[in-house]
Amino acid sequence: MPLSGKVVVVTGSSGGIGAAIASTLASAGANVVLGARRIEELEKVKTKIEAEVGGDRVMVCKVDVTKRDEVKALVAAAEAGFGPVDVMVNNAGVMYFTNMKNLHEDEWERTVDVNCKGTMFGIGAVLGGMIERGSGHIVNISSDAGRRIFPSLAVYCASKYFVEAMSEGLRREVVGTGLKVTTIQPGDCATDLVMNNTDKEAADEQGVAIGVKVGTGSTETQVLQPEDVAAAVLYAVTAPSHVAVNEVLVEPRDQT
Numbered sequence: 001m002p003l004s005g006k007v008v009v010v011t012g013s014s015g016g017i018g019a020a021i022a023s024t025l026a027s028a029g030a031n032v033v034l035g036a037r038r039i040e041e042l043e044k045v046k047t048k049i050e051a052e053v054g055g056d057r058v059m060v061c062k063v064d065v066t067k068r069d070e071v072k073a074l075v076a077a078a079e080a081g082f083g084p085v086d087v088m089v090n091n092a093g094v095m096y097f098t099n100m101k102n103l104h105e106d107e108w109e110r111t112v113d114v115n116c117k118g119t120m121f122g123i124g125a126v127l128g129g130m131i132e133r134g135s136g137h138i139v140n141i142s143s144d145a146g147r148r149i150f151p152s153l154a155v156y157c158a159s160k161y162f163v164e165a166m167s168e169g170l171r172r173e174v175v176g177t178g179l180k181v182t183t184i185q186p187g188d189c190a191t192d193l194v195m196n197n198t199d200k201e202a203a204d205e206q207g208v209a210i211g212v213k214v215g216t217g218s219t220e221t222q223v224l225q226p227e228d229v230a231a232a233v234l235y236a237v238t239a240p241s242h243v244a245v246n247e248v249l250v251e252p253r254d255q256t
Ligand SMILES: NC(=O)C1=CN([C@@H]2O[C@H](COP(=O)(O)OP(=O)(O)OC[C@H]3O[C@@H](n4cnc5c(N)ncnc54)[C@H](OP(=O)(O)O)[C@@H]3O)[C@@H](O)[C@H]2O)C=CC1
Pocket: 011, 012, 013, 014, 015, 016, 017, 018, 035, 036, 037, 038, 039, 041, 063, 064, 065, 066, 091, 092, 093, 094, 095, 114, 141, 142, 143, 144, 185, 186, 187, 188, 189, 190, 191, 192, 193, 194, 214
């Protein structure tokens, strides 16, 4: 199996895209460490993956990615359990459709804390060890919103532009060290990402019902499934060692 013996950490893996990435990479042979805040959901994902792949190749670890020490502790736990981290997938994220004039400032702040700082802390937790070992792959789950601006998503798009800029800056800096840095840029994907929307005006303007999954009411060709995004991650992390897959834009066929 292509990832046999590799150690992978996935943040935000208590559901959605993160859980699918963990499952796909475990099926390819990796030992996976699941991180998120809801430990009981992490345990369910672990049970499901172990039923699929067998063996004792999944660990769970409670982490709030907005806390730098907790992200370092996640990586330390992974290393204590399985050994040095080969692949760090910074996936945890939040998204709120909101118009800036409505001043949902707590949501702006949470978006920056989770999407920007969380990704940055994930990089900080593994970078030193990877450089020392001369190998490692950092995969940051960005968005098509890291390439263009969507209405009622100003702060979210800004957070994903941050992820893109930081990733590209890091990638250029580590050229020659053996490390790889990839951003994955999904379009609409059927997850709970917008369940916590509170700005009704913005949600109505964008035709997004509050409290339902992304893509509800869309046809099969208008929304990705989490496994589609996981397949893009697998492609990037199993490329031959001389090949760098620096970014992958993966959208539903019929998304405008
Ligand atoms: N769904 C989509 O259409 C798209 C999603 N993306 C990106 O994919 C990533 C995953 O989102 P998706 O699966 O869709 O959404 P979900 O809401 O289903 O999953 C989000 C995950 O992030 C975790 N999370 C949120 N806040 C924190 C935190 N402070 N600390 C640790 N974990 C946290 C959640 O776990 P818990 O609550 O247990 O902590 C959960 O596991 C995000 O970065 C998102 O921006 C990009 C493009 C499209």
